[in-house]
Amino acid sequence: MKITVIVTALLAAALLQGCAHTPPSDPADPLESINRPIYTFNTKLDQYALKPVAQGYVDVVPVFARTAVTNFFANLAYPKVIVNDALQAKFMQSGTDLTRFVVNSIYGIGGLIDVGSRVGLPAHDEDFGQTLGYWGVGPGWYLMLPLLGPSDNRDLVGFGADQFLSATYFLPGRYDLPKYSVDALFLVNLRANLLGTTSLLESQFDPYIFVRSAYLQHRRALVYDGNPPQEDLELIPDAGDDDTAPASAATPAP
Numbered sequence: 001m002k003i004t005v006i007v008t009a010l011l012a013a014a015l016l017q018g019c020a021h022t023p024p025s026d027p028a029d030p031l032e033s034i035n036r037p038i039y040t041f042n043t044k045l046d047q048y049a050l051k052p053v054a055q056g057y058v059d060v061v062p063v064f065a066r067t068a069v070t071n072f073f074a075n076l077a078y079p080k081v082i083v084n085d086a087l088q089a090k091f092m093q094s095g096t097d098l099t100r101f102v103v104n105s106i107y108g109i110g111g112l113i114d115v116g117s118r119v120g121l122p123a124h125d126e127d128f129g130q131t132l133g134y135w136g137v138g139p140g141w142y143l144m145l146p147l148l149g150p151s152d153n154r155d156l157v158g159f160g161a162d163q164f165l166s167a168t169y170f171l172p173g174r175y176d177l178p179k180y181s182v183d184a185l186f187l188v189n190l191r192a193n194l195l196g197t198t199s200l201l202e203s204q205f206d207p208y209i210f211v212r213s214a215y216l217q218h219r220r221a222l223v224y225d226g227n228p229p230q231e232d233l234e235l236i237p238d239a240g241d242d243d244t245a246p247a248s249a250a251t252p253a254p
Contacts, residue, residue, distance in 0.1 A: 028142050028152075029212060035144035039208050042149060046191070051198070054191035068112040069189045074123070075104045075111025080165035084126040088134045097124055125222060128165075129158025133223035142212055150215040 029035060058066070078101045085094030100116035100123070108115040117123065132154050133139070140153025151159065204210040220228050 026142070026209075026212065028139070028216060030141055031143065035142065036208055038144045038146055039211070041146065042144070043207075045147070050187070050191045051195070053188055054195060057188050058192050058195065066189060066192060069185065070193060071104070071108070071114045072111045073186050073189065074114075075101065075108070077162075077166045078104075078111075078123075080128070080162045081124055081126045083165050084128055084131045084162075085124070087128075087131045088126065090126075093124060096121055127155075127158055128161040129155035129219070130223050132158055133219075139216070139219065142216060150211055152216070152219070155219065 026032070061069075078097065082094055082097045082101060085091070085097055100121040103119065103121060104111045104114060104116045107113075114123075137154055139155070143151045143153065143156060145151050145156070148159075201207050201210065
């Protein structure tokens with residue numbers, strides 16, 4: 001259901017692109033005239049609903065309990081990390097991440113306690129969007145999705161695939177707990193963990209551009225495991241340079 005809504009919104013945005021006449025400020029964001037209103041909608045929703053609820057959650061729930069909830073949801077989603085490790089040919093890492101998942105699930109009381117990190121099994125962050133990037137698929141357009149926030153074409157496809165790799169997918173009844181109660185707890189806990197970033201975002205001259213730049217740079221770093229290749233830089237001589245300038249001044253040293 002969630003994926004259907006997202007894809008429908010994306011297709012609608014693409015159809016509406018023909019109505020946009022304002023050129024984008026970034027070539028990676030041709031839908032900026034549509035993404036910005038969606039960003040504004042998300043911001044207002046957060047301001048009047050998500051943020052107040054998250055602040056109340058922080059006031060009522062002690063730190064150790066919030067940490068346990070964060071660990072629990074991270075462990076439920078960890079099978080996607082294990083699978084994407086293998087899809088990126090990181091077989092040793094996939095094995096250690098499988099061990100981490102088992103250790104946390106058994107000895108960490110269903111993932112409430114992060115035992116894995118304590119015994120030398122650190123968490124990794126891999127998803128299908130990164131897997132596509134690993135095998136050369138480009139990010140495509142930058143997208144601002146209703147409710148879900150920033151993404152791009154590649155990560156949108158990856159997000160859909162990852163839904164089938166989370167342990168929650170195999171718990172259709174959530175053990176008789178109301179499905180949307182679990183989803184709501186996940187969302188509120190996630191927003192509570194991001195409360196510290198609110199002041200940074202509000203201090204930006206253009207928060208939309210800040211979010212876009214931060215997202216694209218962060219995702220690129222993840223695809224390359226923190227070591228993205230250097231961009232090819234073209235050194236263009238100044239207009240005042242004469243033809244007698246030494247070659248070493250115009251050509252970078254090897």
